[in-house]
Amino acid sequence: MPELRTTTLVDAPLRTVAAALLDARLLARAVRGLGVRISGGPVLYAGASLTGSVGPVNGMLVVTRADTTGVSAELVGGPLPRLTLVTDLLHTGGGTMVVDSVEWSSPGGPFGRLADVVVGRGLALKVMEARAEAVSRRSVELVGARVVVGAAIIRDGLLLGQQRSYPADAAGKWELPGGRVEPDETDHAAVVRECAEELGVTVSPGEQLGPDVPLRTDLLLRVYAADLVEGEPSPVEHRAVRWLAAADLDTLDWLPADRVLLPALHALLT
Incomplete structure (x- = not known):
């Protein structure tokens, strides 16, 4: 060969x-x-x-x-x-x-x-x-690219996913919570802030999962494992939130960038 x-x-x-x-x-x-x-x-x-x-x-x-x-x-x-x-x-x-x-x-x-x-x-x-x-x-x-952080929030062996409500081309698709890192803000601090703003919860971020994922020319997605410390997640900016078992991960329509992380998310839940 x-x-x-x-x-x-x-x-x-x-x-x-x-x-x-x-x-x-x-x-x-x-x-x-x-x-x-x-x-x-x-x-x-x-x-x-x-x-x-x-x-x-x-x-x-x-x-x-x-x-x-x-x-x-x-x-x-x-x-x-x-x-x-x-x-x-x-x-x-x-x-x-x-x-x-x-x-x-x-x-x-x-x-x-x-x-x-x-x-x-x-x-x-x-x-x-x-x-x-x-x-x-x-x-x-x-x-030197800017960073968007994502949070793989775990509670009782389940992962929190959220369903987009906008824009039109992403509505109905699933993703992990998160958002852009502000100037002079660490990745972990951004994870904590974004989860408080999007879900109304307090989390404790840990290690990064999987690779960095390119979103645009100068923008990367970086996902961290996180434990839920306080609060019950609610869809402040999204259509729905849902606790997912490992068997649920491959059944949902994920955004392409989040789909890259599925092997790492499976490993996190096993």
Whole structure:
């Protein structure tokens, strides 16, 4: 089975590089000049799909992993029997090492040998190099990005979710409580303030969950686990609030950015 591997050292924290990797639009822009077209949602999460084409050949990639360790995706349909893309992130003293690899199985006969040459030594390498360069640039930009905090509030083994009432394109979708960090305010202080304003409760924030998630060019979502200290949550600004068991998480229509955190939320509830 042919394999191709590249490494890039990025001068940014691991969670920031993970955020750059999760920006689906970044990949689309990086390969646009190579005759490759890729489209999908704004962020990558486990289960998300990306449609792509190289000339007249179409295929679909399904994301199998998207967290602080990196991103993986597998080809579903398309000209190759198997194609797997893997990006692993490793913390080093000099920054974050980004290790990209692609493995594929080619069909037999002359077309298979041609695919090995074109995919392995030609287009795939160009795509990996373009993506690595784009991730490096984006990571440096995100180091100074503003932050929106989210709170994964836990009580008696249940997670608090809230349902949006506006704007129109988000109404009815679910998210975690939170909001923007004010100037000179710490992330934890913002979590406490936002939960008091949105829910009328007092919480005690703890460790960060999952990766930073890109929202806009200069804005990141950062989610923290939090214990409910006092009060009963009420939907001050939202349509509804609900205590969720682990089995409920995958049944709700989450906003894309919050959906990225589902694997970390499952782990928090088990």
